Amino acid sequence: MAKRYATGTLAVQDVGLTIERGDFLALLGPSGCGKSTLLRMIAGLDAPSAGSLEWADSAARRDIGFVFQEPTLMPWSTALRNVTLPLELAGVARPEAEQRARHMLARVELAGFENAYPRQLSGGMRMRVSIARALVTKPRLLLMDEPFAALDEITRFRLNNDLLKLWQDERFTVVFVTHSVFESVFLAERIVVMAPRPGRIAAERRVPAEDRAAAEFRTSPIYAAHCREVSHALSDAMAA
């Protein structure tokens, strides 16, 4: 899958980016660098004012899961019915939709909470429901807009681990917007550093899979080295 994009809007300018199938790509940058705008354009929620997106496989265009910064659940529906929503909109029959949703809730470790309403769930659990809803259609592309920014650090680490595991098992493509250097290094193989005013791509860094395989990656010297490098790239981008 490849897409190329360029626009003359103030939010994002002259962005050219190719995303390969199976990538875990982080868009890293300060607020106002247009990373969310870019994500919304990939999702088709906003149209680029110049330039275009090209899809190597045009069917992938409609095959997207999206996770917002807030869990964005329907408060009047149970966890299960929140997760079946995309399937029901796609015309999947109720029994099959529920079965798939149950399976997906179990994957995000929420088995037993199918009938809980969002207000009964903690922030981390709500976000898990949101992730289950995004993945229940088995999308080829998962777009995440600072999904864990509002969570406490312990919950964030846990969800980072779980997301990574899901990605390693299923190998969907992820574009993950974040303003955390540490989160981007921990999760992503490709880190695209963006600079603000106007939003543009400033640098790209890679964290090879073999580095991530290191024991206790989050506390390893390799992790620290990558964080330092990405941090520098980010400071350079903001100074430029």
Added chain:
Amino acid sequence: MSDNELLPEYQEPGFLGLSYTMWLRILAPSLIGLLTLGAWEWAVRYYEVPRYILPGPILVAETLVRNWGSLSVSLGITLQITFMALAVAASLGLALSVLFAQSRIIELSLFPYAVILQVTPIVAIAPLIIIWVDNIQVALLICAWIVAFFPILSNTTVGLNSTDRNLVDLLRLYGASPWQVLWRLRLPTAMPYFLAGLRISGGLSLIGAIVAEFVAGSGGRASGLAYRILEAGYQLQIPLMFAALVLVSGTGIVIFLALSLLSHLLLRRWHESAGAGDRR
């Protein structure tokens, strides 16, 4: 690694299945009510106020029981108008607000007229409506409806417009039709607002029905509670007047409680306003 547990619902300590707060909410107003009635009865007897000026509460109660046969018929007639007006107000208010939510132009063109209808005193236009509309029942219904429908219309319109933008985006992402967005998103979001409007409109439709009956009163065919109040006033049967008044107020309270209960039952599982820790 399990932080997975349901957040505990707030449970207040209580007595006989009701929380202490709930008992306070029942007992304190009851006590005030009893004290007031007692003082009233005492004052009437002590100062020997004639019954055609101010009857005591015991006499009013006796009159109510003695005239229950005819009063209950009038109550039935008033209730019929009230509930029909409320039903029409609810369905038409809901339908109009959905229409408003679908088209900004329709909302901007029609909403001012809804406001005009709302701010025009019903007593002033009720005679016109009663002259124009031959069927007195229909005329009363229209009057009660005019008073009752605005809170539902304006509340539901606000509710339909307060949909979570991200959820709208999400549904668009999955290719939902405008109809699906309305049905799955906007209407459930508007539900608490609609129910709050309904609670206000319940009381208003009773007031509308009574006011219209007052205006139509001399027509004589519609012998609702308002007509009984008028009639009792002409004949200086003040205890009967009070008895009818008690019925009107009681009906209003029952309507409000019933609609509050309906709202609670529909929202308790998901909406903050109906939570276990509700203190209003």
